[in-house]
Amino acid sequence: xxxxxxxxxxxxxxxxxxxxxxxxxxxxxxxxxxxxxxxxxxxxxxxxxxxxxxxxxxxxxxxxxxxxxxxxxxxxxxxxxxxxxxxxxxxxxxxxxxxxxxxxxxxxxxxxxxxxxxxxxxxxxxxxxxxxxxxxxxxxxxxxxxxxxxxxxxxxxxxxxxxxxxxxxxxxxxxxxxxxxxxxxxxxxxxxxxxxxxxxxxxxxxxxxxxxxxxxxxxxxxxxxxxxxxxxxxxxxxxxxxxxxxxxxxxxxxxxxxxxxxxxxxxxxxxxxxxxxxxxxxxxxxxxxxxxxxxxxxxxxxxxxxxxxxxxxxxxxxxxxxxxxxxxxxxxxxxxxxxxxxxxxxxxxxxxxxxxxxxxxxxxxxxxxxxxxxxxxxxxxxxxxxxxxxxxxxxxxxxxxxxxxxxxxxxxxxxxxxxxxxxxxxxxxxxxxxxxxxxxxxxxxxxxxxxxxxxxxxxxxxxxxxxxxxxxxxxxxxxxxxx
Numbered sequence: 341x342x343x344x345x346x347x348x349x350x351x352x353x354x355x356x357x358x359x360x361x362x363x364x365x366x367x368x369x370x371x372x373x374x375x376x377x378x379x380x381x382x383x384x385x386x387x388x389x390x391x392x393x394x395x396x397x398x399x400x401x402x403x404x405x406x407x408x409x410x411x412x413x414x415x416x417x418x419x420x421x422x423x424x425x426x427x428x429x430x431x432x433x434x435x436x437x438x439x440x441x442x443x444x445x446x447x448x449x450x451x452x453x454x455x456x457x458x459x460x461x462x463x464x465x466x467x468x469x470x471x472x473x474x475x476x477x478x479x480x481x482x483x484x485x486x487x488x489x490x491x492x493x494x495x496x497x498x499x500x501x502x503x504x505x506x507x508x509x510x511x512x513x514x515x516x517x518x519x520x521x522x523x524x525x526x527x528x529x530x531x532x533x534x535x536x537x538x539x540x541x542x543x544x545x546x547x548x549x550x551x552x553x554x555x556x557x558x559x560x561x562x563x564x565x566x567x568x569x570x571x572x573x574x575x576x577x578x579x580x581x582x583x584x585x586x587x588x589x590x591x592x593x594x595x596x597x598x599x600x601x602x603x604x605x606x607x608x609x610x611x612x613x614x615x616x617x618x619x620x621x622x623x624x625x626x627x628x629x630x631x632x633x634x635x636x637x638x639x640x641x642x643x644x645x646x647x648x649x650x651x652x653x654x655x656x657x658x659x660x661x662x663x664x665x666x667x668x669x670x671x672x673x674x675x676x677x678x679x680x681x682x683x684x685x686x687x688x689x690x691x692x693x694x695x696x697x698x699x700x701x702x703x704x705x706x707x708x709x710x711x712x713x714x715x716x717x718x719x720x721x722x723x724x725x726x727x728x729x730x731x732x733x734x735x736x737x738x739x740x741x742x743x744x745x746x747x748x749x750x751x752x753x754x755x756x757x758x759x760x761x762x763x764x765x766x767x768x769x770x771x772x773x774x775x776x777x778x779x780x781x782x783x784x785x786x787x788x789x790x791x792x793x794x795x796x797x798x799x800x801x802x803x804x805x806x807x808x809x810x811x812x813x814x815x816x817x818x819x820x821x822x823x
Contacts, residue, residue, distance in 0.1 A: 528680020699782025
């Protein structure tokens with residue numbers, strides 16, 4: 341079992357709503373766990389972004405720079421980026437998806453006769469949308485879908501180089517560049533540095549750019565050291581730098597590895613591109629040295645990036661998530677392997693009980709997990725969650741084999757916020773919820789709410805009272821652990 345590498349300076353009590361309260365809360369949320377309130381939950385593992393516990397040093401930045409409008413925070417951020425990451429230019433911005441927006445708009449909209457293409461190894465969903473918003477097309481050329489994710493294999497974040505070459509030959513000048521995601525969303529896996537070097541060589545041959553989405557830059561480096569023998573003995577900051585040296589532009593969401601409530605940075609090599617992006621950020625978000633962020637947040641981001649590269653912290657972080665995956669496997673579940681650094685993905689096939697694939701398996705389990713243990717988690721399917729599932733359901737193209745291999749429940753582990761013993765509690769809740777799923781009738785679409793979101797209801801003919809009795813019985817077992 342991993343031991344936390346930090347001491348706790350401040351605490352907050354966990355909410356402990358009883359079963360009846362949870363049942364009523366889920367009914368108010370129209371069977372959608374995303375609409376639950378914070379006070380409705382015991383533990384929230386739906387995301388790892390913007391929910392990290394801040395260090396005492398980060399907290400001190402809020403008072404130190406509370407009224408500053410210019411000065412030291414930007415200078416310190418720029419110096420850190422230049423020294424640690426090797427980029428001469430840094431642009432703060434409010435969010436990584438905002439960084440994607442201005443970046444791909446600049447890279448894809450000028451000089452366009454045909455739809456430009458960006459090749460990736462496993463895009464984050466907002467990246468796909470921002471590329472499309474800029475008039476481009478994102479094509480996933482990663483290896484991650486070539487083997488069942490429950491079968492362990494190193495570096496699932498690699499590009500399929502044969503497919504990349506074929507796409508380059510097929511589309512020619514329409515391909516503008518590459519977007520490398522570290523770590524990929526589907527499982528949180530790293531890319532082998534030799535694979536990235538090969539991509540860099542192809543880009544150089546054809547005059548293409550390489551952009552890196554490095555929101556989990558430190559976790560990626562720690563995982564790469566485990567899975568790439570050539571990196572095993574290198575220091576964590578050196579591994580990060582080795583990857584960054586292969587990119588023309590890097591953007592980092594500070595809400596993830598940098599453990600900041602919000603914010604992001606764009607790291608740029610070329611002065612001309614830096615000036616173009618600075619102009620767009622100034623127009624859309626504010627002063628180019630802040631990107632719409634208060635100066636205190638720049639200081640929090642810089643300190644968070646510094647802390648993310650601490651060897652002891654990352655070793656404990658990776659070990660904690662792996663321990664969680666081992667516990668879930670020991671409870672008879674099927675985690676994707678190897679485990680990533682930010683979450684454990686559990687195959688929905690091992691969780692669905694008697695629910696048919698066309699009856700919203702993930703939503704049924706997420707509801708059941710919440711009712712049994714007060715734990716909120718997220719669903720994952722082919723990188724796009726419920727949206728892709730609904731598209732295929734409406735088109736009648738759902739494939740049971742694909743669903744069994746690639747649909748999962750994602751249990752994120754917020755940084756420095758969830759203890760290892762709390763993950764043990766979650767393991768027990770997941771195991772009990774799995775049993776209760778035998779009584780779930782599944783969901784069907786009842787309609788949409790005023791915001792256009794789907795509203796689900798129990799499938800016709802299902803015994804809702806029997807389901808409630810089953811989850812209440814399992815909830816008593818789990819609730820006793822918090823007594």
